[in-house]
Amino acid sequence: VHFRRADGVLNVRVRVGCHLVYYYALYWLSTLTEIITLLFTVDLLNQSILQAEPLTPFLADFVGRPDLGSDAIGALTAAQRQELQWIYIVFVAAIGTITFPLTFGLPYYNVWILQRINQDLRLALVERWHQLSLRYHGDHRVGDSVYRIYQDSAQVTAVVGMLISVVIQITRYAVTIAFVAALDPWLGLLGATIAVLAILWGRWFSPRMRTRSLTARETNSDLTSRTQEVLGAMRVIKASGTEGFEQRRFEADSVVAFNAAFRIRSLLAMVTIVMFTIAATLLLAGLFMMAVWAAENREAFAAVLIGLVGLSFVRWNLGAFQYAQGELFKASDLVGGVLRQWTTAQDMAMGLGRVFEILDIEPDVVNAPDAVPLRGLDAQIRFDRVSFAYEADRPVLGDVSFTANAGEITAIVGPTGSGKSTLMALLTRLFDPDRGSVTIDGVDLRRLDVDSLRRNVSIALQENVLFALSVRDNLRYAAPEATDEALHRATYVSCVDDYVASLPEGLDTMLGDRGGKLSTGQRQRLSIARAIAKDAPILILDEPTAALDAATEHRVMERLRDWGRGGEGGGRRAVFLITHRISTIRQAHRILYLEDGRIPEQGDHDALMAVPNGRYRHFVETEIALAERIEAT
Incomplete structure (x- = not known):
């Protein structure tokens, strides 16, 4: 999966889109199945099997028994109720067989999609970092890059998951409002008012949330950079006795990050309290109206339609009141859920913005079309x-x-x-x-x-960077296919062959972190050997003999001259x-x-x-x- 942003628009390869389409299709199949099951089984069980009432004409046709409809008989016999009981069992079993794999398989499929997208974005981000010049890396802290890889890029998982969830919640909200509006349009208007006020409230706090989220991410990035710098310079810190000074610097950065996070949580709390107050006020007004309608036994707005779908709330009564109350509370919860996700999305957007900031940088050096x-x-x-x-x-x-x-x-x-x-x-x-x-x-x-x-081109840097691997793996770092013969030849040219031969396990001896078990001269010669093992026609050595004694330096340079002329195998x-x-x-x-x-x-x-x-x-x-x-x- 490749992510690109052009003119402010995020483009994602179609493969991800297809997976999301598959997921949505399966989800709505599962949801539709549940709705159908609810509409038919509730009336079949409650009204017909338990209370011996005849089936609605539509339901009677659906189960293949039009003779049991309300237009054909007045009540059901015990035998007819028992027959419907078996129809009910078979129908529920069939629906369960269909929905069971979807119910348990969809969450796993959802996780696979989200983690795959996260993985691909993270790889794209690291790939772009490899392409950027040293000028960029010299101007930016390593800790900031680490934070963008592990924290900021992970927001894509939450964003895609939120998109799935929000679409589902909005659809459920629309269906819920449609049902309560069928009972009375004023209830539909009340539910819609909650959503409109939530949108207006979201427009007010969104820019403030984005500002605070960006600040929090930048301060946490600084804290990560501080941690990376301290751990990387631990030897210098201990040698200088500056542990207390570094602790105080870390505490200062941590307090800044804490305050930034606290400001976000304060805004989140305010958002929740205000929205709860708005929704509670409107819901209380709705409950008062519904109580009056139930007391008056008022006819439902769409009584004919309600009867067709198999519900019995054709007039306002206690059952209609409880049903509408539950639906209104559900609609309010759905609006609140979408608002919470929208709030969280502002932080996600800032995290992804920091990721795409890197992906949008064009490398200084690129291949020519005819390279x-x-x-x-x-x-x-x-x-x-x-x-x-x-x-x-x-x-x-x-x-x-x-x-x-x-x-x-x-x-x-x-x-x-x-x-x-x-x-x-x-x-x-x-x-x-x-x-x-x-x-x-x-x-x-x-x-x-x-x-x-x-x-x-092969390079041995002045820093003499080695890894906590074996001698063999360190020498093969730039030449994974190098044979043991080539490695021995490289150690000979760099005059580290005698030392390697004296090690307990030879080339398989493990080195400490950054080659900490070696002297400076040994690390330098191993770095030279690693560069030589690559057997590249161009070799660059930065201060190659700075840590070597005069005799060792002379031998290294003599062997390098011979190696450069084509000795020890290979060309010039x-x-x-x-x-x-x-x-x-x-x-x-x-x-x-x-x-x-x-x-x-x-x-x-x-x-x-x-x-x-x-x-x-x-x-x-x-x-x-x-x-x-x-x-x-």
Whole structure:
């Protein structure tokens, strides 16, 4: 099921609509059967079988005994009553056989429809989040996204369920009002007045309810974000001794959420009290009128019609009074039920509005209509006069040009904030450049299928994210089909093979949450191994050796150079390093020195160091001097 909203209209694939049609058809079949049963069996049992009164002509024809009608005889004999008793039993048994599976099957079918819709909407929401750029995710809190997935999206179940229920209740209300209007039109008018006043009252409180509901959802979303942030930073909190501070911040957010929820409940209480007062006043007036009519034994308005359907209330009496009283109270309850559901619907609408707010966002990066898959890397990757800005007035990259060859390591260095990570984000097409082009073997990335491009790129991030899974499952995260041979090859290149071999269960050893059982260096090397296990032709490593000692770093870089040239199996790969570590930079075939979003210098280490007053040379000398001062202290 796919949900789309265009021009404010929600479009749902027909399959859901068909299921709802099936449900409504079965429900009304069940309801119609119950009505028919009620109309015929009540009169058959009460008037004929128990009181020996002849059948109405219509009912006599229905049971196939016109000779037992009131137009043929005056009273029923004992034998005739016994015969009708068996007809009654057979009729009820037949109706029960029909309605039994519907009575117990419809609720399950209803639940299946609602949960299926909820599941499909939730999947559509997560799919759209995967499509949105890092720019969006960087501007929004994770807790807010979690709340929209689990809380806001669940409102679609309530909405569809409410639509089913409201249609049923409105229909029952109309039928009820029709019956009491047959007794007297003033009763029908009274019941309709309750509904009209409920509509006017609903128009007044609806915008207020929507405002309060949106506020409540936003405050609960903030509370979820706070919880997620606290749990994710528990190590830092404990190390800093700030548990009390975080507790107070959580309490403050919780109080805001509580107050927002309380304001909704206060409005709900007011809605209920006002509607109860209106309905009670009108019902008391109706009861007074009906009591007067019953005392006068007044003839019912549609006495002929009432007689035709088999009811005996052709004149106002105690029975007619009790019947009309019950129907009016039922009509009032139905109006109150619809009003309560309408009140709840305002909160549902705000929840779904937050969901469709995400679904309506168009991704920054989409496939071109004629997109082609990327088959691999044969020669080179080229940036040609590329410019990019996250915000129009704050450029990040300007007129960047360089070539990275397959089989070589390209190091990207420069001051913090110079645009190194943005450069690699353009290579993986997380963003499209504002000007210029990025090509692989002469094909612009914008002409490549996005999924195939990213399947050909492997990344090891600086954060070294690992999962509470086995070593094998962590290495296979980006390459589920990787063989054990490929995994061992990846651990060899990243110099973590000896450590894995020393583990009690080898590749099957379970890691703690986020790799908490490992040292920082071990997590870093496993992250590199995971990227290598994907065996993609383009490898991006962000500060790959920051946590490694000098000897391990040298071995990792030597093996990476060999792997990039096509060693350890596979073809040539283009390796990109984002790093500040001079010993790592030296190993690169080509160095791009990035400063203020531009590349003023590029070449190998020796060539760049030979440039008098060169920026790269100044960068290296500054880093070395700083390291020496730190070591001296």
